[in-house]
Amino acid sequence: MAPGEHYETAAEDRIPFPLKVVYGLGAFVNNLLAAAIGYMIIVLNIGLGMNPALVGLLGALPRLTDAITDPLMGYISDNTRSRWGRRRPYIFGGAILAAVFFALLWQFPTDKGESFYFWYFLIGSFLFYLGYTVFATPWVALGYELTPDYHERTRLMGVQNFIGQLAYVVAPWFLLIMQNERWFDDMVSGAAGLSVVIAAVVVVIGILPAIFLRERFQDIATAESEAQDKKSGTRGSVVINNIMDFARGFSITLKFKPFMKLCAATFLVFNGFMLVSSFQNYVIIYYVFAGDTVRGAEYAGYAGSLGAVSTFLVIVIVTWLGTHIGKRRAFFVAIGVSMLGYALKWVCYTPEVPWLLLLPAPLIAFGLGGLFTLAPSMIADVVDMDELETHERREGMFGSIFWWVVKLGMAAAIAAGGFMLNATGFDVALEGNQGADTIALMRLFDAFVPVVASGLAIWAIASFSITEQKAHDIRLELERRRGAADAAAPATT
Numbered sequence: 001m002a003p004g005e006h007y008e009t010a011a012e013d014r015i016p017f018p019l020k021v022v023y024g025l026g027a028f029v030n031n032l033l034a035a036a037i038g039y040m041i042i043v044l045n046i047g048l049g050m051n052p053a054l055v056g057l058l059g060a061l062p063r064l065t066d067a068i069t070d071p072l073m074g075y076i077s078d079n080t081r082s083r084w085g086r087r088r089p090y091i092f093g094g095a096i097l098a099a100v101f102f103a104l105l106w107q108f109p110t111d112k113g114e115s116f117y118f119w120y121f122l123i124g125s126f127l128f129y130l131g132y133t134v135f136a137t138p139w140v141a142l143g144y145e146l147t148p149d150y151h152e153r154t155r156l157m158g159v160q161n162f163i164g165q166l167a168y169v170v171a172p173w174f175l176l177i178m179q180n181e182r183w184f185d186d187m188v189s190g191a192a193g194l195s196v197v198i199a200a201v202v203v204v205i206g207i208l209p210a211i212f213l214r215e216r217f218q219d220i221a222t223a224e225s226e227a228q229d230k231k232s233g234t235r236g237s238v239v240i241n242n243i244m245d246f247a248r249g250f251s252i253t254l255k256f257k258p259f260m261k262l263c264a265a266t267f268l269v270f271n272g273f274m275l276v277s278s279f280q281n282y283v284i285i286y287y288v289f290a291g292d293t294v295r296g297a298e299y300a301g302y303a304g305s306l307g308a309v310s311t312f313l314v315i316v317i318v319t320w321l322g323t324h325i326g327k328r329r330a331f332f333v334a335i336g337v338s339m340l341g342y343a344l345k346w347v348c349y350t351p352e353v354p355w356l357l358l359l360p361a362p363l364i365a366f367g368l369g370g371l372f373t374l375a376p377s378m379i380a381d382v383v384d385m386d387e388l389e390t391h392e393r394r395e396g397m398f399g400s401i402f403w404w405v406v407k408l409g410m411a412a413a414i415a416a417g418g419f420m421l422n423a424t425g426f427d428v429a430l431e432g433n434q435g436a437d438t439i440a441l442m443r444l445f446d447a448f449v450p451v452v453a454s455g456l457a458i459w460a461i462a463s464f465s466i467t468e469q470k471a472h473d474i475r476l477e478l479e480r481r482r483g484a485a486d487a488a489a490p491a492t493t
Contacts, residue, residue: 006151006324007472013149020159022212023146026091026139027164029206033098033132035171036198040106040191043178047187048108048117058118062125066407069130073137074400075246078393086396087138088210094135095206099199101128106195108188139209140403141395144380145216150471151323153377158319161373165311252390253397259382261464262375263405265457269335269371270406272342272453273364274413275420279446280345282426287439288351291432299354303361310362314369326468327374327381331461334370337363339454345447367454375402381466384474388481420445 015023041059044050073090080086105124108117143160147153177183178190253259280303285296314334321330341363348356379398387393424441426434434442466474 006468009149009152013147013152015147015152015156017159019146019213020156021163022208023143023156024160024163025205026142026209027160028167029095029202030136030139031164031167032171032198033102033202035167036102036174036195039171039174040178040194042175043106043187043191044117044121047191048114050114050117054114054118058121058125061122062129063407065126065129066133066404069133070137070400070404070407071250071397072246073133074141074394074396074398075249077138077141077396078249079245085215087142087215088213090134090138091142092207092210094131094133094138095210096203097131098128098135099131099202099206101131102202103195103199106191108192135206136403137396137400140376140399142209142213142215143376144383144395144399145393146213147216148384148475150381150468150475153380154319154322154327154374157377158315158322158373160376161369162312162315165308165315165369168308249392249394249397250401252386253394253401256382256386258385258464258466259379259398259402261460262378262382263402265331265460266371266375266402267405267409268453268457268460269338269367271409271413272450272457273367274410275417275449275453276446277413277417279417279421279442282421283345283349283439283442283446284357286426286432286434287443288349288354288357290351291434295354299357303358306358307361307365310365311369314362314365315373318366318370318373322374322377327378328461328464328467331370331374332458334366334374335454335458338365338367338370339451341366342447342450342454346443349443349446367450378464378466381471381474384471384478385466388474388478420449 037059041055044055044058045052077086077090080089082089101124105121105128108120112120143156144153146156174194177194178187180190184190184193281296281300284300284303285291285293288299289296318330318334321333325333341360344360344363345357348359350356379402380395383393383395383398386398421442424445425438426442427438
């Protein structure tokens with residue numbers, strides 16, 4: 001392939017735009033549930049008087065189960081054989097389960113103690129996240145198999161990321177809604193009512209991908225599974241065989257170098273962003289506005305909103321870049337622009353001209369906006385390469401481990417961010433009178449920790465081997481092999 005040339009997307013490989021939107025609605029549901037938990041959990045502290053430390057535990061403990069449930073659900077989804085496919089039954093049922101458990105999670109009985117509310121929410125959270133996993137993991141995997149085309153995968157992920165981003169436009173208003181005195185008696189009843197509305201939205205929208213989308217590689221996966229059963233035999237304990245098969249698939253996935261490079265890059269970019277997400281507010285309040293929390297919060301809100309709105313344009317730009325210069329190069333551009341945005345904080349976050357702090361936000365948006373557009377598309381290519389080497393399709397396993405890495409990064413970043421803030425010597429009691437060294441370290445961490453992390457991510461992806469040409473060659477070889485297998489198969493009547 002000559003430089004600047006690209007393979008044309010065949011008509012049969014194109015996903016009609018309405019179906020891209022349907023898949024994107026799954027992203028909206030996925031992000032809506034995740035964001036709602038984050039914005040609504042404050043009711044435990046403000047509304048019910050629970051100790052903030054316990055609230056923090058309630059936010060973290062249920063997610064620890066993701067390390068087990070996500071890969072397990074990926075394995076179950078990969079190996080399900082039904083007339084409705086591998087993914088669709090779980091997407092349909094998972095949307096309903098997640099919605100029901102989410103609504104029940106916020107129906108707090110009155111006149112109970114802190115211990116009761118802690119255990120009520122903890123047990124409810126475990127049930128909710130189980131339903132959430134049943135929906136989200138197969139939905140992610142479904143996206144990897146809707147089209148085999150290198151560029152159409154990027155377009156699909158661009159649309160789903162764009163629609164999914166809408167959830168983060170809506171969710172920041174949840175706290176205000178819960179406190180609306182015209183609708184609710186108090187914040188607790190506000191959370192109860194809002195959760196029912198969210199649950200209804202999740203059910204109505206969440207089942208649509210299961211109804212309207214079709215799994216392109218269902219028959220291939222079934223044939224591979226049957227061939228594997230014949231090879232390994234079916235005698236012995238079904239449970240033991242499944243456990244061994246799960247462990248084998250999990251191990252193979254973690255050893256697949258192109259996939260691990262993607263996971264490493266994602267962990268670094270996402271972690272770099274999350275590590276300083278709190279630092280930004282501290283620098284704005286205590287450096288730019290000398291401890292004025294009201295003006296600081298106002299400008300922090302402006303910067304956050306500008307970044308969120310900019311992400312929509314970023315997704316469009318990155319999708320275009322990915323289809324014209326390739327996914328790896330588009331990744332370099334997107335992350336490089338975000339690094340420039342982070343570095344500009346050192347100059348633009350200044351007391352002399354406060355409004356300059358808005359300038360880095362659109363550039364920083366290229367980081368996560370580009371990452372979550374390109375990485376899922378690249379994983380779809382990885383799944384093909386893995387099938388070429390292992391003769392198995394494991395979209396669910398790859399998707400579940402990838403998103404577990406994202407969740408792990410979030411948990412690690414939140415924990416590490418607190419230690420980094422302590423390391424600066426920050427003392428909330430000093431208000432606007434923080435020491436010069438403290439302010440300097442806060443600014444340094446805020447601006448350059450994500451620059452270093454993003455630079456390491458670019459280094460990891462620099463050796464990512466699946467180019468457009470290689471993806472094309474892999475697809476041709478897979479189709480040749482599948483055709484040969486079909487020709488060799490005995491005729492059935």
